[in-house]
Amino acid sequence: MIFENLKLAMFSIRANKMRSFLTMLGMIIGISSVIAIVSLGDTMRSVVAGEYENFGTGLAGVYIMSPDDVYTDSNLFTKEDADQLKEAMGGELTYVGFRSSTRADVKAGRKTETVSLTGLAENPTEMKDPKIMYGRMLNDKDILEKKNFVVLDSTTAVNIFGQENVVGKTIKTTIQNQAEELLVIGVFQNTDSALMKLMNGGSVADAFVPESILLSENEYQWSLYFCMAEDQDMTQLQSRVVAYIARMKNQDLENIICNSAQQEMSSIDSMLASLSAVVGAIAAISLVVGGIGIMNIMLVSVTERTREIGIRKALGARTGDIMIQFLIEAAAISAAGGLIGTLLGISVVAIGGMIVGVGVVVKPSVVLIAVAFSAMVGLGFGLYPAKKAAKKDPVEALRYE
């Protein structure tokens, strides 16, 4: 019986192609916008997560706030502090040190380009290896020996030299007011997506140099970076590090401000999640509008087919049979709209992702919820017209002109 009704519904949808399509359009627009918006949010979240993954999620930075705004040595860190902390925490911290980066004008020939140089410390586990295309990455020996080496990102290499493979060439720059000449020993692939660039206002790092050439030995630093081993309870370890620093620097615990990549990531993540939920909910309103469209057309259809209802009832259709016939028709219209909308939404996101150069995330759960929701809208708004149809008196209905 359900199968018969399904066939009937398909028949009646086909019989009124244009009308059915226009009715579906409401659902198509609603579903596709919900899917597009929620998937866009999910995609951004995955891009952010991926970006942090590159840095290592165990990375955290700490600085000492001064309540009276007076900063002395006890608010700043030295290399000794870093070494002391690392020793005290044992193997739980894989890295303690400073992150140094500077923007410098880089010259090669007559071309000048502003590049952000990031200092790499020895044993640079806080940074996942970038994808080396030519040459090699900096190693501990280069850093300890303060070699004037640089590893460029491919885009910067093209900007400066007009080609990607620039291993063996030199660039001129100024570091700490001293002219330096740096030898390019490697080129890494620029993996920054256009979306990330948009969000960051630029690349994360254009070039890596040994940290030792960026920092002088006994300089005080604002903030200390440390990297926690991945298998740790990071929240707990972080508070122990903070407590240790407070004791070491003789400071109040609340003045030690510590931000971990994971915290930052989860706060951005939750912000993006709530943003896409809110916008998605607004888009969902259009689904209700689509549902009203379905109800409207079903009411027209019920009136138009009054005689058919009368015939069917005379021939033995029960109230439930008529009801199911019209309910299935409404649900089929909205489910078909939902399906088309889903495909449209996914393709919009996919095309958008291709343009921005981001791997798109479309969660099956989102699609499932959207289609289920559209069928429910169809059932919900189809209920009243179906009831109206089922309640018709056969004698009256047969006489309807």
Next chain:
Amino acid sequence: MKEIIKIEELNKVYDTGAIQVHALQNVSVSIMEGEYVAIMGQSGSGKSTLMNILGCMDRQFQGTYLLDGIPIVDQGENDLSRIRNKKIGFVFQAFQLIPRTSALKNVEIPMIYGGMKAEERKIKANNLLEKVGLGERVHHMPNELSGGQKQRVAIARALANDPAIILADEPTGNLDSHSSHEIMDFFTKLNEEGATVIVVTHEEDIAQCTKRIIRFQDGQIVSDEKVVKEG
């Protein structure tokens, strides 16, 4: 002979607020299995009201009505649907075929609601259309058929569930005289095969095709007599 329809003291009042119309007054009649009956009367005589009650589409009446031994007044709406489906084969004046649905599908409808299997009812619908002489036109849509052909599809549909009675409401009302005779001949043939046929009509010559004529006037039976065939 089994008593297929038994009506006693049937009363039906249409209450339109200001005036009450007594459509049927103390109607008592019984029809045996295998009878061929015409119910006659001018419009407003109550024959349509009786037809709706006989067809189990109207249960708002006083009195008793037994169809094949089943009391109709006590039945729920879904039970009435089932009784209509199994016991009654309707033939209407306006054919009442479902538009844009093939002759075959139209004939299948009562069997669908009766819960018959798809292959089985397809075979039966084909056989029935064959029987009414439309074996060549099973896939035609109603708008591709003439009036007489439409009515023959309707008769095939009425026979679908082997009903206890065939109830025809002005079956020739929309047909020319040639088609009318064709249809009446068909009813005669069905009756000869043992079917109980009830024809509601206002045309004397149509009524004369049957074997018994019950005449209505102002909601009452005025005469009930056997048809004497000449020759």
